[in-house]
Amino acid sequence: MLAVAAAVLFGLALLFELVGISVQVITSTLLVTAGLFCLALYFAGVGSRQVTYRRRAHR
Known part of the structure; x- marks a missing residue:
């Protein structure tokens, strides 16, 4: 997702x-920085959902 x-x-x-659009604070540099931040989070595994199911042996 990230x-x-x-x-x-x-x-x-x-x-x-x-x-050549620049809307007050939102510039192309800000969007590139936000994109790199999202990629860094993605590569760090922040947005990934890894579900591990364990079965317990009931006796």
């Missing part, structure tokens, strides 16, 4: 850069 969010942010940054 990788998809990063891709969207990178796409928006590219669009902002190509068109």
Whole structure:
């Protein structure tokens, strides 16, 4: 999920850069930084859900 969010942010940054849009605080540099942050979290395993089921032997 974080990788998809990063891709969207990178796409928006590219669009902002190509068109030359800068909306007050939201610039292409901010979007690239946010995308890199999402990728860093994704590679660190923050957004991944790893469920491990253990079966206990009942006697």
